[in-house]
Amino acid sequence: MANITLAQAVNQALREEMRRDDRVIVLGEDVGKRGGVFLCTEGLYEEFGPERVIDTPLSESAIIGAALGMAMYGLRPVAEIQFADFIYGGFEQIVSNVAKIRYRSGGQFGAPMVIRAPYGGGVKGGMYHSQSPEAYFAHTAGLKVVIPSTPYDTKGLLITSIRDEDPVVFFEPKRIYRAVREEVPEGDYTVPIGVARVAREGDDVSILTYGACVYDALAAADKAEKEGISVEVIDLRTLVPFDKDAVVKTVRKTGRPIIVHEAPKLCGFGAELSAFIAEREILSLQAPILRVTGFDTPFPLVHEHLYLPNENRIFKAIKKSIEF
């Protein structure tokens, strides 16, 4: 056990998987000697060499396309996109090739690969170092989308993703890369894809969220508690396939769901959750489904703290739900 950060948990998962399975390969921009701009691949180059820790040209389509080719020939590539904001250069590869190769080939080929990228705001990064593009990928059949929020889950989910037979888009909340720490066991363990985590139990209101927003939701829940409102916080951990049972369970319990994410509201993942709840659990609802999200703008710089679904905005939504 060591007390490590989320970024270190990424590093540990990669290192242990690379030791365990020599098919695992890391590729991306500055992932080698530099160890990645967030140091998630630090030390891997030294341990595994340039054949397995590949510094690529600045070329997102090539990184993702080549990773797919490697996966199709039996390697287990983990491609790093330096910031989720730059993933669009490889978007066509992801949507048209990675996600579809299994379907297109009638099952002859799969794409057992991981595309990792730091995502989200709160680091004074402006519009090209802060985005949350998860909905684009959640909308694409053939991909799995995973977003952890704790070091323990990060390691366990990344290991599971590397071992998965399907392509996983793995977004890491960079705002909390170093802000959260916890005891993480060394050695092998996994956290399953598709299973949510109850981050806090409560009875009156349910917050469904993921990534760094989990902590804002917990802070808002603390605040609400002082007013006698008991808030449950569900950390989804996986968006595709999301844990439908966990969603149904908490909605039945409180009847007051609030969905929180940093990405813009319009057609964000919260829209899917809302529709899911409305379709199946309308009679469990005590209040309208609410969403607290980023605004429908490009990501702003100066006022990013207002754009993000901060503790205050979430708290207001809790009150609104309770007072309905």
Added chain:
Amino acid sequence: MVVQQLYKVLSDDGKIITETSYTLSKNKLVEMYQDMVRARLFDEWMLKIHPMGRVSRFPPSIGQEASMIGSIHALEPGDWVFPTYREFPVFLARKTPLQELFNRMFASKLDILKGHEITLYGNRDRRIVVPSGPVALMIPVAVGFAMALKHKGEKDICIAYFGDGATSKADFHEGTNLAGVFKTPIILFCQNNQYAISLPVAKQTASRSIAAKATAYGIASERVDGNDILAVYEATRKAAERARTGEGPTLIEAYTYRIGPHTTADDPRTYRTEEEVKKWLQKDPIKRFRKHLENLGLWNKEKEEKLISDFKEELRKVTMETEKIEPPNPETILQDVYSEIPWFLEEELEELNR
């Protein structure tokens, strides 16, 4: 700017005008010729049966047979092929049974790709990887695949086919650049057939040749007469040798012409002249190679007639057979999306079956 000369081996009347480094056996020459003729017949047959409605669309390769068959014959059976939608001659030359191709064309129940796509073809067992619909996208994938071959110490190499239009896409540039940096064992085989649907190559790029683009990526290139099968063979063999001996990728530009429409959904009369097509018909790659074989005494009228009638008969039979086969069952819609069926697809499957 100096444009690299087109490399030629055969004159228009089938005489050897350039010494080659590789000599082909008589059997091999005849086999290559037969593959060309079969490819042409296959195309003509497809164009003929397309109006019957079972084939979603067909992209003929008439005029490009030398490029396709010359290149595939220069490779080993273990090498991996990344074709586009147009490489049917390559599939035939890899000895894909007609029944398998027809099951694919008709999207029958026996289609190995389970009716998931239009007439794109691939079969892993034949080391042919099904192409992507969007052009150029498989170039970086083929490069990554070749990197994995190299990583595992295999001797096999990759060939990625694409058209002149594809060279304007980022994926061509990103993939070629990557291949250059890692000295990847791959052949980037561009058939410059003068058009991307209606767009002539002069409007695709201001570069005076496609092969010239290799210079910027620091890789080898060959610019060949794509209607000269022996020139294509020679250039591809050289490129394959480079790839196999660790010298890295080669960009080959096979300069040729698409005689037919882009696909069965295209009418080329709207964008090019009859005279132009006639000019290129004079350079028919099959005729040129036949003259060469006749000069060598390897081919004659009787052989030609027998080849044609036998293959036409085969085409007719296999078409009738395939017509009898029903389409795949509807549940295949939901198969092969993920390695295991997630809950939401299970629910959708129930909806489908309700």
